[in-house]
Amino acid sequence: MGIPEVDSREALFRLARLGEGERAVFLVRDRGLLLVSRYEGDRYKLAFVDIGVEVRADVCPGDPEEATTLVGIMEDVPWQGLALEYAMALAPANCENGVLRANPTVKFTVPPEWLMFDLVAVAHALMARGMDEYLEEVSRRLGTRLWVRKIVRV
Amino acid sequence: MTAPAKPAKAERLNKVFPVDLDKYLPELLKRNYGRWVDRRFHGYGIIEHVSETGERVFTVKVALPPNARLSADTAEKFADIADRHGIGAIRITMAGNIEFLADSLEAAQRIREEVEGMGFPVGGWGPTLWGINSCTAFLTCTTAVVDSPSITKALGDQLYEYFTGEKTLPAKLRIYVSGCPAMCAGGTGIDIAIVGQWGAPPKIREEILSLCLPPPKALARIPESQVFLVQVCPTGALTLRREGDKIRLLLVPEKCINCARCKENCDAFDYDPENVGVAILVGGKYSNTGVGRRLARVLVPWVPAVPPHYREITAIVRRIIDVWREHAREGERLADMIDRIGWGTFVDLVGVPVSSMHYDRLFAGTRWKDEAYPSLRDALR
Numbered sequence: 001m002g003i004p005e006v007d008s009r010e011a012l013f014r015l016a017r018l019g020e021g022e023r024a025v026f027l028v029r030d031r032g033l034l035l036v037s038r039y040e041g042d043r044y045k046l047a048f049v050d051i052g053v054e055v056r057a058d059v060c061p062g063d064p065e066e067a068t069t070l071v072g073i074m075e076d077v078p079w080q081g082l083a084l085e086y087a088m089a090l091a092p093a094n095c096e097n098g099v100l101r102a103n104p105t106v107k108f109t110v111p112p113e114w115l116m117f118d119l120v121a122v123a124h125a126l127m128a129r130g131m132d133e134y135l136e137e138v139s140r141r142l143g144t145r146l147w148v149r150k151i152v153r154v
Numbered sequence: 155m156t157a158p159a160k161p162a163k164a165e166r167l168n169k170v171f172p173v174d175l176d177k178y179l180p181e182l183l184k185r186n187y188g189r190w191v192d193r194r195f196h197g198y199g200i201i202e203h204v205s206e207t208g209e210r211v212f213t214v215k216v217a218l219p220p221n222a223r224l225s226a227d228t229a230e231k232f233a234d235i236a237d238r239h240g241i242g243a244i245r246i247t248m249a250g251n252i253e254f255l256a257d258s259l260e261a262a263q264r265i266r267e268e269v270e271g272m273g274f275p276v277g278g279w280g281p282t283l284w285g286i287n288s289c290t291a292f293l294t295c296t297t298a299v300v301d302s303p304s305i306t307k308a309l310g311d312q313l314y315e316y317f318t319g320e321k322t323l324p325a326k327l328r329i330y331v332s333g334c335p336a337m338c339a340g341g342t343g344i345d346i347a348i349v350g351q352w353g354a355p356p357k358i359r360e361e362i363l364s365l366c367l368p369p370p371k372a373l374a375r376i377p378e379s380q381v382f383l384v385q386v387c388p389t390g391a392l393t394l395r396r397e398g399d400k401i402r403l404l405l406v407p408e409k410c411i412n413c414a415r416c417k418e419n420c421d422a423f424d425y426d427p428e429n430v431g432v433a434i435l436v437g438g439k440y441s442n443t444g445v446g447r448r449l450a451r452v453l454v455p456w457v458p459a460v461p462p463h464y465r466e467i468t469a470i471v472r473r474i475i476d477v478w479r480e481h482a483r484e485g486e487r488l489a490d491m492i493d494r495i496g497w498g499t500f501v502d503l504v505g506v507p508v509s510s511m512h513y514d515r516l517f518a519g520t521r522w523k524d525e526a527y528p529s530l531r532d533a534l535r
Contacts, residue, residue, distance in 0.1 A: 012455035013506070019498045076388040079335045079413050080297070113342045115452035116335060116349050116433030118411060125389035125409045 005029045008120040015044060016115055027051075031124045044115065047091075047107040048123035055090055055135065056147040057100040064093035064100055068138050074126065078117035084108055086126055088134045104131060180243045182211055182257055198319030199276035200262045212262035214254040215247070215278045216269050217317055220303035220310065221288045222250045231272065239264045249285030249328060251278055275314060281323045281485075283316040287330040289339035297418060298333035300350035300430050300459045306331045308464040309348075309471060316475070323475070324482035324491070328439075334414075342450040343440040345488045346471060351456060353429035355391070355410035359422045363403060366420035373401050386419045431456045434470055437489040444490035451497070454506055470506070477503045 005027045006014060018024060018039035026035045034049040061067035068090040077084040090102035106126045110119065139146045176184050186205035193203045201213050218224065224232075232252060236244045240256040247253060254269075256262040266276050278284050288306040291298040309329065315321040330340040331348045340347070366383055367373055378384055378394045383403060386392075391409035395402045405416075405423075417423040434457065438450030453474070457466045474488075481503065482491040492500045 009456060012452075016452050016455055016506075017498065017501050019496065074388055076413060076415055078411055080415050080418065081336065111449070112451040113435060113449055115455050116351060116435065121411045122389075125391065125411050128406075128409045129390040 003027050003034070008118060011035055011120055012115055012118070015039070015046075015119075018044075028120050031120055033120065033123060035120065039112075043109050043111055045107075045109050046119060046123070047105055048120070048127070049092070049103050049105045050127055051103060052151050053104055053131075054149045054151060055100075055102050055104060055138075056149070057139075057142055057144050058098065059142050059144045060095040060098050060100050061142065064095060064102060065089050065091040067141065068093075068102070070134060070137055072130070077125075078114065078119070078122050084110070084122065088126075088130065090138065104134070180241045180255065182209060182241050183243070183255070185209065186211070195280060196259060196262070197277075198280050198282050199266060199278065200259070201279055202259065210257070211241070212256045212259055214256065214262050214265045214269070214276060216252050216254065217275045217278060217285065217310070218246075218250055218252050220250075220286070220306035221290055221293070222246060222252075223293075223303070228272075232269075235265055235268050239268070247285070248287075249278070250287050251285050275318050277318040280319070281325050282319050283313050283323065283327045283329070285317070285328065286310055286313075287328070287340050287344075289331070289333050289337075291333035295333060297336055297414065298350065299352055299414070299425075300333055300432060301461065302331040302333040302348075302350065304461055305348060305432070305459065305464050305467060308462070308468055312468045312472060313475070324478060325485050325487045327475070327488070329471070341438075342435050343438045343447065344450060345436065345439060346474060347435040347438065347450050348467060348471075349433045349435065350459065351431050351433055352412040352414060352425050353431050353456075353458075354426055355405060355407045355412060356414075356417060356423040356425045358403065358405055359424055363420070363422040366422055367403065370401070374399075383416065383420060386415050388413060388415060392416060431458045432467060433457075434467070434474075436474060437492045439487055439489050441487070444487055445493045448489055450489075453501065453504065470504075473504055 003025050007030045008028055011026050011028050014024060014026060015037055018037065020039060020041040023038045025037070028035050032050065032052040034051050036047040036049065038045045069087050071085065071087045074084045074086065076082065086106055086108040089105050089107065090100070091105045093100055093102035104127065106123050135146055135148065176187065179187070186207055186209055189206045190203045191206045193201060195201055199215050203211050203213070232244060236242055236254050239261045240254045243255040245253045245255070254265045256265060270276055286306045286309055288302045289295065291300070291302045293303070309331070316323055316327065327346070328344050329346045329348070330344045332340060333350045335349055335351065337349060367381065368376065373381070381394060384392050384394065389409050389411055391406045393404050393406060395404050414425070417425065433452055434454040435450035436453045438448055440447050454470055457470060460466060477500070478488050478491060481495060486494070
């Protein structure tokens, strides 16, 4: 059975059903994001993988995800007065023959009541706003140029 | 030479806050302060407190309109009832009710009859609905998404019997309706919370937008990042586009998270008042009993808020209550029952569709039409 395809709003409905310790993976088709989630009783751990973008670098760090993780905080997200701590990383990553191939991913952990917000839109907005800056910083960290390929479904 | 006398402060400046607790207490309460030893209920709307002195006070709990909005005329009538039948004291509770104090059961019964005659329900103690809290919403708030008092009214009409005790519940029930996610008049530490949410990004009303922007010549010179309206958007969804010698402010819907910060800062941003909804959260409480304090969890992330009857919302709330009544043990709060039977079982029992298609269908062309409601309600059964 493949990964279920859902729209943004349905993804939230499915997250709302998760029991403690349960994990779920969805393809959010209207945003082009793979949503990996885990409910831990007092929080949701969420990762949104941009499957529409592939990043390549001619370098293979020992732990690519760790090496490319940058953390940030967005004030007034998802609502005025709140703040969202998030991380961006290249994950999942694949290193072969000294070449790193990975997708950009944004991750955040939120309390259960935050499911009232459109968290898929939040993840999408974080990517749309911060991706260029993030990739520039990763390039500087890795000490090499990055090749970014946009994957278009036809 | 002596220093000039210090001028006396105006009397109002000599006041010390807080005012002493007993300053305005009725004599009956002052005499028995801290000496209450017993209590008993007379139905679900009258509670009797017994002092070690042998004196007793009877309190009548009466539901107020949503957001505790009263006309001065009604407030005067209440004060008159408190003077004629009670001990001249009333109290507004945190659950949005009003309590009348009396010194005999007979007097309390007279208060009950009189306020019920005015159309106000009496109840709210024991295994009943203790009240529905509501924020003020559009009356005084600039952030409101839904009119929480009117949702409260619709819920109150549906759940009236649970307040008066004509139908009882497994334990106390508290509900809170918030006009927006700020939830400044309550929180999610409550059995059922209903929180307003915008359904789509706002539209820009071009004809008044210039009132929120610098003059055109200045706008042409300053960097985009220094334009106030660009700055207020936390996700960068607002951007300037130069078209010839004209500069336009654009909203990129893909970057918008409906936080309404732009609307807070400029009236040119119009959300669609018909495309609004609420999230419904369940299983919170501040009480230490049972499983202890906890915040509510989202059961339904989004359901349309359709005035005046808000049928979708009331259908879900009624369904939650029905499941609780059917499966709870005596005295078990909603949170405790969910904890015992498990979240998954609870969600299955309520029957919330895993797909949002029922909700989306409403927005696909048939929204706001009465014939669309039954299919949604059926989906919840």
